[in-house]
Every structure is written in C-alpha cells, then in structure tokens.
Amino acid sequence: MKLLIGSGTSGDVSGPDGIFDFDSKTGFEAPDPYNVTFEFSVEIGGEGRGGYDWFSVVVSTNREVFKTERKVIFLEYYSYSIFRDRIIEIVRECEAVTWYECLVKLRRYFHWEYDGMYGEDELRRLNS
Known part of the structure; x- marks a missing residue:
C-alpha cells in the first residue's frame, strides 16, 4: 500500500512555521540548527483509504532526548530539507x-493516535 503524507504540525514551533507542508521545499528553519528539539505530529494515510491518521514523534539534534523519549527522529544537524x-x-x-x-x-x-486503545489482535482484524 502506498502511503500518503498530509500536513504536519508542531506546537513547539511558533507562528505559521508550526504548520509543515511536505509539498513545499521550504519550511521551518531553526535559529541554531545544532540545538533543535520539538514535538511533531503528521497525518499519514494509505492510498485509497479515504483519510489520514495522526502520528507523533520528537525531532531532535540532542542525543540526551533519548533518555526521556521513546520515539525520536535524531538529526545531526537540522534543516527543513533534511527533516x-x-x-x-x-x-x-x-x-x-x-x-x-x-x-x-x-x-x-x-506514536499512533490509537495506540493503547486496542489489543494487537483487534488492530490486525480492524486494519487488514
């Protein structure tokens, strides 16, 4: 199944840069690209499914974040294009x-918006 990316958002990024458009080549650029950490949510759906589900992750250039977070996208250096x-x-x-x-x-x-709501057998039955 081909996956589709909708919009993304971050409440940690102020103003209009807190909305991420993956069709755009430009977006949020951090003042210090070596010191970036923000919570990020993104819509992901399957082609033909008729909608998106929300997924979230922490994006960071700081390895210390692994001590407190399970789901992290680590970048050595942040730029919108790399992200x-x-x-x-x-x-x-x-x-x-x-x-x-x-x-x-x-x-x-x-993290998936429905994590913890169903057991794995139920998830498989509902989503296969």
Whole structure:
C-alpha cells in the first residue's frame, strides 16, 4: 500500500512555521540548527483509504532526548530539507501490502493516535 503524507504540525514551533507542508521545499528553519528539539505530529494515510491518521514523534539534534523519549527522529544537524527528506524516507520504508502491516512499521518510528486503545489482535482484524 502506498502511503500518503498530509500536513504536519508542531506546537513547539511558533507562528505559521508550526504548520509543515511536505509539498513545499521550504519550511521551518531553526535559529541554531545544532540545538533543535520539538514535538511533531503528521497525518499519514494509505492510498485509497479515504483519510489520514495522526502520528507523533520528537525531532531532535540532542542525543540526551533519548533518555526521556521513546520515539525520536535524531538529526545531526537540522534543516527543513533534511527533516522533510527524512520523514518522506521513513514513510516510504513503511509501505506494505495492508494498512495493518504499514501500521506495524510506522509504530516503530511514531506514536499512533490509537495506540493503547486496542489489543494487537483487534488492530490486525480492524486494519487488514
């Protein structure tokens, strides 16, 4: 199943830069690209599913964040293009035959909006 990326948001990034458009080549640039940490949420859906689910992750250039966070996209240096390319790469790596198989892969990187609501057998049944 081909995965699609919708919009992304971060309450940690102020103003209009807190909305991320993955169709755009430009976006949030940090004042200090070596000292960046923000919570990020993104819509991801399967082609033909008719909608998106929300996934979240911490984006950081600080290895110390691993002490407190489970789901982190670590970047040595932050720029919008590096960040954008990494998100696109991760989503492409998570494509699979069924939505459930995509979810299993996506949940390696992201918290899913429905995490903890269902057991794994129920998730498989609902999303295969």
